[in-house]
Amino acid sequence: MEKLEVKPGIYWVGVIDWDIRNFHGYLTQRGTTYNAYLIIDEKITLIDTVKECHFNEMLGRIKEIIDPSKIDIIVSNHVEMDHTGSIPKILEHCPDAKIVTSIQGEKGLKRHFKNLDWNLHVAKSGETMSIGKRTLTFVHIPMVHWPDSMVTYIPEDKLLLSNDAFGQHIAGPERFDDELGWDVLKEEAAKYYANIVMPYGPQAAKALEALGGLEIDMIAPCHGIIWRSMISNILAEYDKWVHYKTEKRALIIYDTMWNSTKAMAYKLQEGLREAGLPATVKFLGTNHMSDIVPDLMRSRLILLGSPTLNNGMLPSMGGFLTYIKGLRPKNRVGFAFGSYGWGGQAVGEMEEIMTKLKWDMPEESINLNYIPDPEELDKVKEVGKKLGEYILAQDE
Numbered sequence: 530m531e532k533l534e535v536k537p538g539i540y541w542v543g544v545i546d547w548d549i550r551n552f553h554g555y556l557t558q559r560g561t562t563y564n565a566y567l568i569i570d571e572k573i574t575l576i577d578t579v580k581e582c583h584f585n586e587m588l589g590r591i592k593e594i595i596d597p598s599k600i601d602i603i604v605s606n607h608v609e610m611d612h613t614g615s616i617p618k619i620l621e622h623c624p625d626a627k628i629v630t631s632i633q634g635e636k637g638l639k640r641h642f643k644n645l646d647w648n649l650h651v652a653k654s655g656e657t658m659s660i661g662k663r664t665l666t667f668v669h670i671p672m673v674h675w676p677d678s679m680v681t682y683i684p685e686d687k688l689l690l691s692n693d694a695f696g697q698h699i700a701g702p703e704r705f706d707d708e709l710g711w712d713v714l715k716e717e718a719a720k721y722y723a724n725i726v727m728p729y730g731p732q733a734a735k736a737l738e739a740l741g742g743l744e745i746d747m748i749a750p751c752h753g754i755i756w757r758s759m760i761s762n763i764l765a766e767y768d769k770w771v772h773y774k775t776e777k778r779a780l781i782i783y784d785t786m787w788n789s790t791k792a793m794a795y796k797l798q799e800g801l802r803e804a805g806l807p808a809t810v811k812f813l814g815t816n817h818m819s820d821i822v823p824d825l826m827r828s829r830l831i832l833l834g835s836p837t838l839n840n841g842m843l844p845s846m847g848g849f850l851t852y853i854k855g856l857r858p859k860n861r862v863g864f865a866f867g868s869y870g871w872g873g874q875a876v877g878e879m880e881e882i883m884t885k886l887k888w889d890m891p892e893e894s895i896n897l898n899y900i901p902d903p904e905e906l907d908k909v910k911e912v913g914k915k916l917g918e919y920i921l922a923q924d925e
């Protein structure tokens with residue numbers, strides 16, 4: 530194993546999970562990393578750990594640098610077990626180490642690790658702790674990603690150890706942004722934010738505000754690469770995302786039984802194109818919902834299509850909308866369409882969810898019986914065009 534010093538005296542001691550492809554429902558086609566950091570100072574400090582099953586790899590990296598019994602402090606920025614799973618095992622090597630966590634972190638750790646008798650220190654937001662030449666500053670960022678989440682800032686190194694914030698699920702030999710390139714990073718950081726942080730936009734905005742005044746030349750998250758050359762790029766993207774800013778573009782999401790709803794989806798796209806609005810089409814049969822969500826995050830107009838099956842929408846659309854209800858995207862314009870043989874409840878069910886999400890729905894939904902006529906499809910296209918014009922007439 531090679532040592533990786535990210536700043537003088539600060540080492541990456543995380544692990545690369547090359548194999549993971551599903552992170553509780555999020556497709557991680559590029560794998561991921563669990564990043565932990567070891568700070569060599571008067572008080573040897575470990576920032577976060579890794580999933581329990583990868584403990585030995587982390588321990589091997591630590592042993593290359595120091596004897597793990599010398600660890601004085603373990604900062605637990607976030608309770609989720611991809612970052613705390615190895616705390617019990619590392620404590621077998623340094624049983625007196627102090628565990629620093631947030632107020633909610635204490636509660637969470639006690640629920641995850643029963644009967645723990647750890648030397649816990651609960652840090653208030655803004656609290657500082659000297660570890661020698663360096664000062665650790667703990668800033669709570671609740672709900673980015675759990676109520677317990679906090680970041681650790683080291684002013685002497687201008688280093689922000691941001692835990693889940695600014696992460697991306699990417700496994701690879703590269704550790705720094707400039708080794709990989711912005712295109713892949715932007716795509717993965719957007720997917721990560723859209724699937725993990727989007728429901729907590731207001732809290733994420735507050736977190737950004739709290740970090741706004743800090744001098745930062747490196748952001749080291751707990752997943753993926755470390756930001757050092759593209760900090761302004763990622764901060765600019767986060768600023769858009771936390772404020773639910775969208776682009777003038779459309780996203781058509783549909784499933785189909787006998788291709789009637791599919792025909793409507795493509796007619797809507799024709800109309801949108803005629804109006805001049807870019808439109809992406811995603812078929813639920815071939816696109817995983819976690820891959821659709823980044824498009825949903827950037828698109829202002831969302832068109833949902835499902836035929837009626839057994840008096841309701843198709844289960845694929847039902848599952849997708851259950852996921853979306855949880856992610857709570859704001860400031861969208863919505864439209865529902867579908868086909869039916871009898872009953873025809875799918876369109877109403879999709880409308881109901883968009884109403885709950887407080888989306889603007891300027892056009893009446895379209896629900897067509899069995900196979901659409903060419904004239905009906907012309908009307909569908911016309912509605913697509915009107916929706917496109919509606920979006921293009923809006924402010925940026």
Ligand code: FEO
Binds near residue numbers: 609612
């Ligand atoms: Fe990477 Fe919320 O844990």
